Amino acid sequence: MNRKDIEAKLKDLGIANYTVLDDGSVDVDGTVDISFKNLEEIPVRFHSVKGDFNCSNNRLTSLAGAPGSVGVSFFCHGNRLTSLAGGPKTVGKAFLCSDNHLTTLAGSPQTINGSFNCAGNKLAALLGAPTLVSGNFDCSNNHLTTLEGIPEYVQHVLYCTGNNIPGSVIEEFKNACPFLIIGDENKQ
Numbered sequence: 001m002n003r004k005d006i007e008a009k010l011k012d013l014g015i016a017n018y019t020v021l022d023d024g025s026v027d028v029d030g031t032v033d034i035s036f037k038n039l040e041e042i043p044v045r046f047h048s049v050k051g052d053f054n055c056s057n058n059r060l061t062s063l064a065g066a067p068g069s070v071g072v073s074f075f076c077h078g079n080r081l082t083s084l085a086g087g088p089k090t091v092g093k094a095f096l097c098s099d100n101h102l103t104t105l106a107g108s109p110q111t112i113n114g115s116f117n118c119a120g121n122k123l124a125a126l127l128g129a130p131t132l133v134s135g136n137f138d139c140s141n142n143h144l145t146t147l148e149g150i151p152e153y154v155q156h157v158l159y160c161t162g163n164n165i166p167g168s169v170i171e172e173f174k175n176a177c178p179f180l181i182i183g184d185e186n187k188q
Helices: 003-012 167-176
Strands: 017-022 027-028 048-049
Touching: 003 017
Parallel strands: 027 048
Antiparallel strands: 017 027
16 A cells, blocks of 8 residues: 555544654554444554554454554454464553454563453463463463463463363462463363
8 A cells, every 4th residue: 555545544533633653654652443343354453552552343353454562452352363373563551352263362561561361262282371460460261271381470360261171280280380370161
């Protein structure tokens, strides 16, 4: 897209306070909310967004075009994503990718300064999950049978209800980690 097409698309989406960079990507000095627009793809290529970036509740199958850096929170829940590839590498606060079709968390930022929610996906393990979460970590209602890939540190609570994690795995994990798992896991 040329600059004129990019600016027209941004206007259609109601996005203001932006700068179109020489490479055609866009910086936004504020929040981007393109949720509930029935989008199959992110319509422009974002470089950075200083506020929230909300592309939730669309029909996205890819995060291509998502910003590499988000100043506050990143919301991509309620889409058809199978991967987080192309998503932001830095997020100022929370990252919500629940209710998609994710089978891996590869592509997640490694540090989350708020909460991380990947509930309601198709995850069998947590490989690629952030290593540090300064809020809650919610991996409820997936297909987990292991805690492989679990963050090294979760400041508040780790939720993993609605999975089939054996009780022995949970007990082993509780003994090794300072934070609590709340769940109704299989106590085999």
